[in-house]
Amino acid sequence: MGDWDYVNRLKTRDGSYRHVRLRAVPVVEGGEVVEWVGTFTDVEQEWQEERRKELLDRAAAATADLGSLDEVVRTLADVIVPALADVCAVFLLPEFEGESIQLPFVAERLISIARTGIPPAVGPQTIDEERDFVTVIRTRRPILRVFPKGEPPPGSMPPGAEDYAVGTELNSVAMAPVIVDGAVAAVVAAGRYGDRERLNPDDVDLLGRMLAHAHVHLSNAMRFQRTQRVALALQKYLLRDPPRVPGLEIAARYRASATSAEIGGDWYDCFVRPDGSAVLTIGDVAGHDLAAAVTMSQLRNMLRGLAVDRQEPPGDILRRMDVATELLNGEGTATCILAHLERPDSGVWSLHYSVAGHPPPLLVTPEGEARFLEGTVNPLLGADYDMSRSSSVAVLPARGTLLLYTDGLVEVPGEHLDLGLERLRRGSASLAHEPLDNFCDRLLQLPSVYRDDVAMIAVRLPGI
Template sequence: MGVPDGGGLPDLPDVGTYVVDERGHIVRVSRRAAELLGRAPEELVGRDAHDLLHRDSQGRTLPRARCPMLRAFLGGRTARGDLEWFERGDGSPLATSWLVTPCGLGDGRTGALVLLHRSPSAAAGGWEAAGTAAPLSELDRLALLAETTTRLTSTLDTEEALRRLERLVVPRLADWAVVDLITEEDEVWRTAVVGHEGGALVRREDLEGPLPPVVPDSPMPLSRALRGAASALTGPDAYEVAPDSGVAVVQRALFRATGMHSAAIAPIRGLREVLGALTLGRSAQPVAFGAAELSLLDDIARRAGLALDNARLYQRQRRVAETMQRHLLPQLPGVPGLEMTARYVPAPQASQVGGDWYDAFVLPDGATALVIGDVVGHDLDAAAGMAQIRNMLRAYAWSEGEPPGAVVDRLDRAVPHIAEASVATLVLGRAEPLDGGGWRLRWVNAGHPPPLLVTHDGKTRFLDEGHSPLLGTGLVPGRSDAVAALPPLSTLVLYTDGLVESPGHSIDEGLLRLRQHAAALARRPLGAFCDLLLARVRPSDNDDDVAVLALRIPDGG
């Protein structure tokens, strides 16, 4: 079966028709179908028919797996239905009988033709009679609360938690969701104003931003909620009186801009303090909020408060831990003729503190010590152990004047006495200026990924020599140093395993990726070299912190 060419379809008596392509997007629509659906043709063409139109008997978006029309379309077969619900442009329901059948679109493409008309089987008192979603049953209410708890508590990101909250309540309970949060500086921010328009969530950023201070004795519903008072039902009339505060002025503008005729406002409480307020509003749905829905909003806001409280606590701990970690890492020395830079990226999860570190310092004989290391663990113990090992290594390297292997042997004997650092890996190197010009590296590797040497013309070499057991094994074999020349304009890269290894990537894959990208970036400025190397090489599923220390040799030594 084919369809006529052109942008529209012929009208049939009391029957609307539209055509969807292979993706389910409307490509042609008849005048009668547009009238039935209460939308202009241009509002329909190009839209996903299921997402835009198909609803269940309570006016909620119909899951794709439960949609008989979509199942028939995907199966490439003809099917009909006697009573299905479509959402019209004004949000009101349309009870329809329909038929869907495969058709050709031309140019070898296929789609489906849909015929629909008003259903004579629509029962009085259903969604059509109410003009809005029916009240939730007790089972639906419990299911919504369970979903709210599960979805909000499964993230520790405040913005993601708010996005999930918006999708849970709009349009299931309301046409609008407004979230006002009290910041740690005791300011109030309108964090989200989200509405349901044309079958999709729409954010009104023009209505978001900072709010005026909350007046302590204001009786207005939002001000009371932000002070932690009980939830309340309200409407635009409450804010059409002379405003008693700047908050009331903003609220009046909100009601006018969104067209809300009914709203329910509840405080968002954490364990110790009020975190903000959640407002649900109705504009397209004609039925006002009632006491039962206010009780449901209270339950939702309570769960949102616990989730946001946990997210804030996590973010606060993360900032403290990250600040601590960065203070533990040293400032790089200025060495004439040498260019050095370092990067540290904390683990994306867990405590945000780990045992990865770098260090560089000038030794009494003029050589520059270079260190990269990793204490096993991703917690405060690992960070404390890292700090102790770093300080002991500095002291041994500075005071004894021994080669790297001897310094690390001495450190290895001390590690068992450091309770916070049972096992560690590291590379200790000495960048030594030569009498006749030029530089060389003398190093030892205690169980760590090998340094990478990149020449100016893009040749790469992993410095695999000088390898020995990691620290803390109880084996002290007498480590031997390795020596390599550092050519002019070459770049030496020391790194931790988080750069090249992750649960979904082997270290061999990571080493190859590091080698390829380091070669391609060989002539970039050293800071850009490190930034791009992290962006390109670090695995996307990395769950470890990463430290990188890079050294560039001057031209001509």
């Protein structure tokens, strides 16, 4: 029979807990165990050190290969709960000007994870009074509050957690700042409830060390999200509703990726030239970052400037855009369609267009037939500024619908592009009689796995 070695957790008279190690060896006489001789040792400090090292290693390893902020904070919270706390929440803060914190402000609760499976709701939380949460931001130091079960003192709870603290019989809460680029970018709150021993200063120190171990990944994710927020604001500012054009219905849509935090360089534009014809453009700059969004805005505005008063074919205008793309986008790539609608005296609308490496325009007839306008396809913008570009002309039927779109509407990873195009063609044909706004909205609901941004602009022609 071998030795016996066991670590147990005991509750002391004062309500605290200690870890003890029981070790014993048997005394054998005549082949039988007649007694055990053992020791009883307090190993609380040793156990805490091993636990601390394990959690720090887990916090660093768990967040190492993640990109988005949501992934990083969720994984970190999964490490904190239940090993360190029963509930954990992460609050993303606005960017305060200088060191001043003006009340009220809104903190975004990114995630809440609880051992019970019923965490406080996520979402924006308004902070309109001085409380511990604000003190953590001002002092950049953690705060620990310990109290009777379900009786937190006023102002001690994270935003929106007061009722939750009472209902779960919370007994302690700790809040710690996350500092990025010299400013408090987030606050992490952790708590214990019920009969579990309360959080103590060593636990708060461990929480801070866990955040420090994951700091590089948290910082990168937060910087990335802020960059994407700026890019999205830029896109929303540029991609406004199209103008009113007599005789035409025009609708446009932009939707950020449903499966990614990234922001791309998709754009659309529509404006009316002095001669009354409508110009339509759609394009996509390669990349998913602020640089792509900025380049998108430059190319879009440059193209508008080149096309606003020129009567030359669209291909000739895109040829001049090649030079601008080379200067603005370097080795990057961009796709584009430039088109203008004309209605001569005969009353029949025609589309003059040039395609630069972009998915083809789609025409839907009022009878419910849909086909792609397979004009000459030119290389990507910026491929060769000395190369000539061709233009195509298509006659458009009365009450027909013209759709320009970016590849996010048809591309599915691992699937041939032809399948996505055919899905779009069939879906558009079935919506031929829908109002134009419904037509666009329903296309965004096609059964596909979107991994890219989607931009589209649709035009419905009048009857004869």
